[in-house]
Amino acid sequence: MQRLLLKKVQWTGLLILLFVVVLLPDAYSQDKKEGFTVRSAWTRLVDEVYYMSARVDYEFSKEALEALENGVPLDIKVYIEVEGVRNYMWNETVATLVQHYRLAYHALAEQYIVENLNSGTRKSFPSRYTAVSSMGTIDNLPILDRELLSSDKEYRGKIRARLDLESLPAPLRPWAWFTPSWRLSSDWYTWSLKP
Amino acid sequence: MNLETNKLVTMIATTLKRLFSGFTPIAIIFGLLLVSLYIMGEATQDSSAAHDSAQFSKMYSALLVINATGIVVLVGLISGNIFRLIKHYRQGVAGTRLTLRLVVFFAILAMVPVSIVYYFSLGFLHQGIDSWFDVRIDQAMQDSLSLSRSALDDRMREQLKLTGSMSVEIADIPDIVSAIMLNDLRIKSGAYELTLMTNNRIIAVSSEDATAIVPNRPSDSLLSYMRQGRSYVGLDPINNGGLYIRAMVRVPSIDSMAEALYLQSLFPVADYQASLATSVQTGYTEYNKLVYVRSQLKNSFTLILTLVLLLAVLTAVWAAFLSARKLAAPIRNLAEGTRAVAAGDYSKRLPEPAVNDEMGFLVQSFNDMTRKIAMARDDTRRSQREVEEQRTYLEALLTHLSSGVLSLDTHLVVRTANATATQILGVSMNSLISSPMSSLGEQSPHLNRFVDALNPYFSDTQQEWRTEITIFGPNGRQILMCRGAALPAGGYVIVFDDITTLVEAQRNAAWGEVARRLAHEIKNPLTPIRLAAERLRHKYLDTMDVDSAGVLDRSTHTIVQHVDHMKEMVNAFSEYAKAPQLQMKQMDLNNLVDEVLDLYRGGESGIAFKVELDASMPGIKADDGRIRQVLHNLIKNSIEALDDATNSCISISTRCMEEATCRFVEIRIEDTGSGIPQDVLDRIFEPYVTTKTGGTGLGLAIVKRIIEEHGGILWASNRDTGGACFVIRLPVTDSERTALESVAHVSAPTSLY
Numbered sequence: 034m035q036r037l038l039l040k041k042v043q044w045t046g047l048l049i050l051l052f053v054v055v056l057l058p059d060a061y062s063q064d065k066k067e068g069f070t071v072r073s074a075w076t077r078l079v080d081e082v083y084y085m086s087a088r089v090d091y092e093f094s095k096e097a098l099e100a101l102e103n104g105v106p107l108d109i110k111v112y113i114e115v116e117g118v119r120n121y122m123w124n125e126t127v128a129t130l131v132q133h134y135r136l137a138y139h140a141l142a143e144q145y146i147v148e149n150l151n152s153g154t155r156k157s158f159p160s161r162y163t164a165v166s167s168m169g170t171i172d173n174l175p176i177l178d179r180e181l182l183s184s185d186k187e188y189r190g191k192i193r194a195r196l197d198l199e200s201l202p203a204p205l206r207p208w209a210w211f212t213p214s215w216r217l218s219s220d221w222y223t224w225s226l227k228p
Numbered sequence: 229m230n231l232e233t234n235k236l237v238t239m240i241a242t243t244l245k246r247l248f249s250g251f252t253p254i255a256i257i258f259g260l261l262l263v264s265l266y267i268m269g270e271a272t273q274d275s276s277a278a279h280d281s282a283q284f285s286k287m288y289s290a291l292l293v294i295n296a297t298g299i300v301v302l303v304g305l306i307s308g309n310i311f312r313l314i315k316h317y318r319q320g321v322a323g324t325r326l327t328l329r330l331v332v333f334f335a336i337l338a339m340v341p342v343s344i345v346y347y348f349s350l351g352f353l354h355q356g357i358d359s360w361f362d363v364r365i366d367q368a369m370q371d372s373l374s375l376s377r378s379a380l381d382d383r384m385r386e387q388l389k390l391t392g393s394m395s396v397e398i399a400d401i402p403d404i405v406s407a408i409m410l411n412d413l414r415i416k417s418g419a420y421e422l423t424l425m426t427n428n429r430i431i432a433v434s435s436e437d438a439t440a441i442v443p444n445r446p447s448d449s450l451l452s453y454m455r456q457g458r459s460y461v462g463l464d465p466i467n468n469g470g471l472y473i474r475a476m477v478r479v480p481s482i483d484s485m486a487e488a489l490y491l492q493s494l495f496p497v498a499d500y501q502a503s504l505a506t507s508v509q510t511g512y513t514e515y516n517k518l519v520y521v522r523s524q525l526k527n528s529f530t531l532i533l534t535l536v537l538l539l540a541v542l543t544a545v546w547a548a549f550l551s552a553r554k555l556a557a558p559i560r561n562l563a564e565g566t567r568a569v570a571a572g573d574y575s576k577r578l579p580e581p582a583v584n585d586e587m588g589f590l591v592q593s594f595n596d597m598t599r600k601i602a603m604a605r606d607d608t609r610r611s612q613r614e615v616e617e618q619r620t621y622l623e624a625l626l627t628h629l630s631s632g633v634l635s636l637d638t639h640l641v642v643r644t645a646n647a648t649a650t651q652i653l654g655v656s657m658n659s660l661i662s663s664p665m666s667s668l669g670e671q672s673p674h675l676n677r678f679v680d681a682l683n684p685y686f687s688d689t690q691q692e693w694r695t696e697i698t699i700f701g702p703n704g705r706q707i708l709m710c711r712g713a714a715l716p717a718g719g720y721v722i723v724f725d726d727i728t729t730l731v732e733a734q735r736n737a738a739w740g741e742v743a744r745r746l747a748h749e750i751k752n753p754l755t756p757i758r759l760a761a762e763r764l765r766h767k768y769l770d771t772m773d774v775d776s777a778g779v780l781d782r783s784t785h786t787i788v789q790h791v792d793h794m795k796e797m798v799n800a801f802s803e804y805a806k807a808p809q810l811q812m813k814q815m816d817l818n819n820l821v822d823e824v825l826d827l828y829r830g831g832e833s834g835i836a837f838k839v840e841l842d843a844s845m846p847g848i849k850a851d852d853g854r855i856r857q858v859l860h861n862l863i864k865n866s867i868e869a870l871d872d873a874t875n876s877c878i879s880i881s882t883r884c885m886e887e888a889t890c891r892f893v894e895i896r897i898e899d900t901g902s903g904i905p906q907d908v909l910d911r912i913f914e915p916y917v918t919t920k921t922g923g924t925g926l927g928l929a930i931v932k933r934i935i936e937e938h939g940g941i942l943w944a945s946n947r948d949t950g951g952a953c954f955v956i957r958l959p960v961t962d963s964e965r966t967a968l969e970s971v972a973h974v975s976a977p978t979s980l981y
Binding site for chain 1: 447519520527
């Protein structure tokens with residue numbers, strides 16, 4: 034009986050340790066204000082099409098910036114979703130959009146390049162700050178036709194940004210999964226979408 | 229239809245079972261994991277290649293998860309196998325020790341070389357990766373970049389100058405004209421694109437690419453930089469990685485109040501130069517990237533190598549388990565089979581291995597052996613059953629046989645005896661089985677005579693013999709006709725019948741016939757002879773002279789006397805042969821002896837009578853008249869034997885004796901005469917055997933007959949001190965005995981009593 038109890042205690046201890054190891058670094062990283070934040074997002078209806086604008090703050094961690102300076106391109110995915118609010122069930126997703134950005138450093142030109150992989154446009158910036166703030170500015174992105182929404186329902190938009198670890202060089206990936214400073218992501222930001 | 233479906237399903241199930249039970253699943257899992265590890269290795273190496281071209285790279289994480297899962301599954305499988313093995317080991321399941329040994333052996337065999345390869349590979353790998361990087365290469369890369377920059381710097385300065393001069397040319401030109409002007413200037417200068425713009429508005433654009441509708445706008449930060457009144461020149465890797473020189477100057481204006489105008493020019497870097505520059509840029513970036521991920525690269529390779537090691541070792545261990553189990557299976561089966569055979573189960577058949585190797589031969593031989601043993605056992609059982617049946621048959625036969633049968637081995641130990649033997653001998657023969665025949669006499673002393681009579685035949689070499697034995701037991705006198713034979717396998721068989729009644733009946737019949745003939749042939753002529761002799765005497769005696777009359781008188785007298793004697797003799801004989809019905813009744817023997825002796829006491833003979841009568845004599849059932857006759861005959865016989873003797877004495881004694889289950893009374897009559905001559909002693913009770921001159925020779929024969937009719941026994945012997953001794957033994961038939969006898973009669977109705 035005593036042995037059983039001891040075993041139980043050991044297991045509990047192990048679980049707590051695991052919990053601390055996995056979750057604490059996250060909390061710690063949040064303290065350091067690393068990570069992405071969606072400051073604001075809104076939509077505008079022009080000619081029956083919803084255009085979305087958003088401002089995202091990208092605070093890269095030291096490790097991520099070091100990788101960038103060393104020629105590792107960083108991929109950022111911005112997930113935009115429009116969903117119909119349902120009271121008694123999970124919300125109905127009306128539209129999903131992923132904006133895929135790549136931030137890279139061009140050593141020869143000494144430029145930071147922001148590439149929108151959806152549209153293929155590239156912009157170069159002499160400083161990282163301007164490059165990052167340009168990436169964080171989404172202006173008038175057409176997301177939805179009004180026809181797709183019914184007027185008697187309530188809709189809301191969601192947005193979040195996230196560093197895509199899968200686009201990192203393969204050797205970096207396993208390390209990045211288990212390093213909190215690489216797990217950069219914003220919370221979902223929601224706003225109301227009036228049809 | 230259903231049968232076919234069932235067959236098909238069974239076939240598919242068998243195929244699947246075979247596919248997933250043997251080495252196939254290991255091979256498949258091993259192959260898949262190996263392929264995925266190969267892809268992972270490729271992906272790791274791809275990290276040095278261009279970002280987009282790495283196809284495998286995208287699968288890296290999934291493959292890592294798959295491999296980890298595969299290894300976890302393998303570990304699980306092996307753990308399960310280990311637990312099962314330990315459990316079986318503790319339970320002492322056959323073949324477990326061998327399996328354990330084989331597993332350990334295989335595992336070590338696989339682990340040692342793989343570990344050595346792993347250790348050295350790891351060392352080489354780390355050294356190899358480290359050797360990619362060198363301070364000098366670092367510097368060279370840095371230098372090549374600087375060199376590229378400086379090569380482009382000159383051209384950039386030129387382009388800035390050119391842009392400056394072009395801006396002077398288009399200064400203060402109306403907006404409408406500026407577009408045409410811009411196009412001319414672009415063609416003249418060789419620029420890719422010229423843009424005239426204000427802070428927030430593009431005034432005119434001229435591009436080499438006619439399809440480009442939207443001009444390449446400078447970034448906001450550049451515009452704000454320009455607003456500070458400075459000029460800008462720099463490299464710009466715009467679309468598709470093409471390298472351009474972007475120059476931007478403020479267009480001079482006379483009107484200081486007018487809105488600031490900027491001219492932006494994009495010059496393509498010359499193809500050759502551009503490709504060189506791109507190459508330098510790519511090389512530098514990739515090198516830097518490699519330097520940056522160096523430690524992670526090492527870790528990744530180590531991880532993959534470790535996964536390969538684990539995969540190899542685990543697969544080897546699993547394969548070791550499977551092959552050990554496969555190897556040990558027939559041995560385990562053999563062990564189980566041997567146990568089964570030891571426990572007497574010969575029906576166990578071992579599954580024969582598919583591969584026809586030595587083990588297969590062994591298993592086959594085992595199966596053959598058990599089959600043959602089983603057959604032999606069945607044969608033995610069958611013959612045992614047959615023997616048993618034969619024995620039962622024989623027993624039944626012997627039980628229902630009216631003869632007693634006794635079989636002895638060479639040491640004269642009783643082997644079998646039938647129920648009739650028990651009935652005839654009056655002892656339970658079943659209790660005497662396996663004991664020597666002499667114990668028959670020990671258990672029942674009256675059978676000593678039987679044993680003693682048979683003994684001489686066993687020492688004899690005679691194959692077959694027959695004899696008649698008379699015993700006196702609880703059933704009275706018994707005449708047993710014994711036939712014996714030596715058995716071919718050693719030992720003897722004795723068959724005996726109780727022929728007492730038969731002999732008596734035969735003798736009665738024979739003597740009856742003799743008596744009838746005597747009466748008819750001898751007694752009948754005697755009367756006329758006597759009458760004729762008397763008539764001769766009567767008629768001629770008076771007419772004859774004295775001499776002749778004397779002769780006639782003597783002669784006729786002799787005839788009459790002899791005829792009377794003959795008559796008497798014939799009467800005695802017919803009395804002997806007639807055998808009247810016995811009048812059995814309860815009587816006191818002592819009284820009878822007294823009564824008979826009273827007639828002889830005090831006679832003129834002067835013979836002394838010594839009488840010893842047992843006071844505890846039980847009453848017996850007998851015909852007192854016939855017993856009286858017996859006593860008279862014997863006493864008379866003794867008196868006659870004492871005729872010319874002095875100190876003559878006749879002693880008569882009675883006593884009750886008990887031997888084993890047999891109770892009887894004994895009358896002993898002894899005299900002090902000359903005794904019985906040895907030559908007639910054996911035949912003294914036969915008719916016409918006599919030592920007396922005037923006797924009929926039937927007295928003792930009649931005595932014997934009466935005693936035998938009473939179920940008793942009589943014998944004569946000479947005393948050591950001289951004189952004859954007659955002993956009579958009569959069975960005591962009390963009520964209890966009678967009851968016992970009646971039970972015996974009921975249970976054996978076919979016996980010859």
